[in-house]
Amino acid sequence: MNRIAFIGGGNMATALIAGMIRHGAQPGGIAVAEPRAEALQELSREYGVATYTNNLDAAEGAAILVLAVKPQMMADVCRTLRPVVQKYRPVIISIAAGIRIAQIERWLDGALPVVRCMPNTPAMIGAGATALFANGRVSAPQRAEAQHVLDAAGLTVWVPEEDQLDTVTALSGSGPAYFFLMVEALENAAFSQGLSRETARALAAQTALGAGRMLIESGESAATLRQRVTSPKGTTQAALDSFRNDHFNAIVARAVDAARRRGFDLSEDMESNT
Ligand SMILES: NC(=O)C1=CN([C@@H]2O[C@H](COP(=O)(O)OP(=O)(O)OC[C@H]3O[C@@H](n4cnc5c(N)ncnc54)[C@H](OP(=O)(O)O)[C@@H]3O)[C@@H](O)[C@H]2O)C=CC1
Numbered sequence: 001m002n003r004i005a006f007i008g009g010g011n012m013a014t015a016l017i018a019g020m021i022r023h024g025a026q027p028g029g030i031a032v033a034e035p036r037a038e039a040l041q042e043l044s045r046e047y048g049v050a051t052y053t054n055n056l057d058a059a060e061g062a063a064i065l066v067l068a069v070k071p072q073m074m075a076d077v078c079r080t081l082r083p084v085v086q087k088y089r090p091v092i093i094s095i096a097a098g099i100r101i102a103q104i105e106r107w108l109d110g111a112l113p114v115v116r117c118m119p120n121t122p123a124m125i126g127a128g129a130t131a132l133f134a135n136g137r138v139s140a141p142q143r144a145e146a147q148h149v150l151d152a153a154g155l156t157v158w159v160p161e162e163d164q165l166d167t168v169t170a171l172s173g174s175g176p177a178y179f180f181l182m183v184e185a186l187e188n189a190a191f192s193q194g195l196s197r198e199t200a201r202a203l204a205a206q207t208a209l210g211a212g213r214m215l216i217e218s219g220e221s222a223a224t225l226r227q228r229v230t231s232p233k234g235t236t237q238a239a240l241d242s243f244r245n246d247h248f249n250a251i252v253a254r255a256v257d258a259a260r261r262r263g264f265d266l267s268e269d270m271e272s273n274t
């Protein structure tokens with residue numbers, strides 16, 4: 001694997017680095033730049049990667065540059081990286097929600113190979129889901145390298161249009177939070193009916209795990225698996241009827257649309273602020 005540098009050493013960068021190391025990447029080939037000294041110490045101690053407080057030092061000579069800072073930081077971070085990017089012309093991988101490839105190229109001052117992707121936090125345990133999109137300047141070997149980095153975090157899929165990444169962000173990027181919210185709500189409902197907090201939490205979490213594994217391992221659709229739980233006129237039917245009466249599908253569709261629109265707004269905000 002070519003030398004890779006991460007700009008930003010927060011949650012997602014750490015998750016991706018952990019995956020790469022688990023899959024046999026050499027720590028010496030991974031550099032991370034990050035302002036927080038404690039985060040750098042932890043990355044160095046845990047994974048043995050090279051750590052820097054200066055972005056340019058980390059990016060020096062890298063063939064792959066992963067931009068893993070908040071969307072609001074992207075313009076400033078890209079501008080400071082210009083000299084090293086123009087010198088080495090690495091493939092750029094951006095994981096920032098909303099930020100467009102055209103913006104990244106403009107902030108980095110030139111036409112560059114850029115892969116924009118959207119991973120999610122289950123990458124921390126190798127169970128991530130990532131969608132990727134590459135611009136026309138990404139070569140086949142660079143595309144394979146980008147995929148290799150994200151493969152270490154879990155499932156990867158390529159999407160044919162960049163705009164689809166806003167929907168991906170609203171689905172799988174933010175999605176873990178929706179399932180956590182559901183588990184919290186189930187836990188609270190069972191607690192209010194008299195189960196202990198501990199028991200409610202354990203049963204809700206294990207139910208999420210079991211349902212998730214069945215979705216992946218059974219090869220059957222969510223609808224089929226749902227129907228198999230639902231005895232006619234039984235308890236599940238009562239709950240599902242209640243969800244339906246409360247317009248569950250419409251609630252979810254509105255939430256996913258809000259997330260998608262927020263992704264679009266994040267890039268627009270950067271236009272007005274930069
Ligand atoms: N969290 C998630 O579920 C997902 C996040 N993403 C995307 O990943 C990106 C990172 O998110 P996440 O890891 O959650 O955020 P974090 O805040 O955990 O990580 C970002 C890191 O970048 C550091 N940083 C800030 N300024 C700079 C700078 N100028 N140069 C280098 N590093 C800097 C931050 O340090 P400090 O804390 O000191 O500011 C922080 O440690 C975002 O763009 C987000 O949209 C994508 C998919 C899922």
Ligand SMILES: O=C(O)[C@@H]1CCC=N1
Nearest residue numbers: 097120169173174175
């Ligand atoms: O909430 C966010 O903006 C980021 C992107 C996807 C998940 N977390």
